[in-house]
Amino acid sequence: MTSPLIVSVPTAQLRDDLQPLPEGVEVLVWDMTDAAPRPHIDIVVPPYMSMDGVIARLTEVTTRLVQGQSIGYDNVEGRLPEGIVFANATSVHETATAELAVALALAAQRALPDFVRAQDRAEWEGKWTPGLADARVTLLGFGGVGRAIAARLKPFEVDLRAVASHGRLQDDVEVLPLGELYDVLAATDVLIVSLPGGDKTQHLVDDAALSALPDGALVVNVGRGPVIDTDALVDHVRRGRIRAALDVTDPEPLPADHPLWTLEGVLIAPHVGGATGAMRPRIARLVRRQIEHFLAGEEPENVVLRG
Template sequence: MVDSLIVSVPDSRLANAVGDLPDAVELVEWDFEGAPPRSRIDLVVPPYMGGSSRIGRVAEVSSRLVQSQSIGYDGVDELLPEGITFANASTVHETATAELALTLTLAAQRGLPEFVRNAESGTWKSRMTPGLADKNVMILGYGGVGRAIEDRLLPFETTVVRVASRPRTDDRGAVHGVDELSELLPEVDILIIVTPLTSKTTGLVNDDVLSALPDGALVVNVGRGPVADTDALVRHATEGRIRLALDVTDPEPLPEDHPLWSLPNVLISPHVGGASGAMLPRMVALIRRQIDHLLADEEPENIVLRT
């Protein structure tokens, strides 16, 4: 057992939500802007937005664990000081991200962007739309978020093709390896990208991948913008060969004069995959579990990096 624990959170909103803690735990606020409030902070929770880019500041304190508020941690390994244990926010964002992936997919498949534009001019214009039932949907990047997306797709009577970095078999059958993409893509109606950003996945969805998709296919990206080649996306969407529903782009934020904004077959949301009312209570639950682990001198959850 540990006699005392100091925990930092970035703002009063999260501090108030965490609520009462054991007497052995001191909760302080540190937003990575000013000096750290203590020289020792056992559990550091960085800001949700922009926290990763300033993660080097944990070198200013003695720490046992840095608990991110994001699932993704691309680039953190290059900025994290030596001797730090870093955990991601698995269990916090999977459901919300899956909700948005399904929302974007349904909206694009049922023509909602066009209907919204028509409503602005008072135009009543119906048409047949592709829909979701009976479609072949590929989930590219089958982890926790990918499985949550699959859970929501199956009741819509879809066929789900799952692709990960390496092939494997689980309780739902085969998970294909990424090296099988070229064989699988010609039969895919909807490609949902949820893979994390690494050196191997940067630019993974390139011109060759997009060209292998059938005409009229929908590409949904709720992973990371640089996983897809933006120039290739613009070219294929401009030609009208594919449709896009993007929660993430490269660059971010997308400049107001970027050609993706003006294409009628492109739907864009501003990187809000995890931004739902479920985030705060789930983040609080994770922080409190990590506190319990540290007090009991146990291994924390979700460790993804040790430097």
């Protein structure tokens, strides 16, 4: 008799969302706060947005695949036990994250936070705002999220470019190499960052990069907080040089006494880029595809790390 394919998921909800599954698949609920329920689990799905204790738990089991629920994997890179294969959640969050990036840019460019505060005071206060139409928008990073942002920005009639590791023309967007970053920033009204975390991107947007931006520019970050030098960002915003709309920060969560909370020209979202109703069915579809790959004797998709 063939042994069943064992899959662990962190919640009963995800277990239920996976149904129906082919025969020969057993799904366990394991949130990874307690000891592993089996010595071998073919596919382990850790909790979303929390890797606390996960690495230690992975040393307790043998597994063929760890399927993360986020696109980013900088919090596991270099920490995986030997032999562990890790896949990220490409295909799950790109659309929702792009949605928030555009929402943040629109909210900041049309001064929606000011209007909400005026509404709280029951005050009718109109003002002229920069808007998005004809704005020079630069996407820093042109992976799945960056391309999804580009697709959603085009109907707003912006002047769109991107900067990535190498130059190219992709999806009708001019993508310039990182070596030209400062020149591009000098002609940028809205900078949207969607880069992953890690040593290669840490503080890529530093004081020099922020200084290259024109006065009044907006910086939107839906990638990872450490891509931007927070101290430099605070300095530029405090001086009224630039504005910021951030879904991610460094540190994170942002401490209650951090200046970013109260500086004029800053809009904060608490790292909710992927937190929409689209996530549940999309992560279930991805995990189901991984199960089908294993049953068919195929390699899993989205593999980004091998411990």
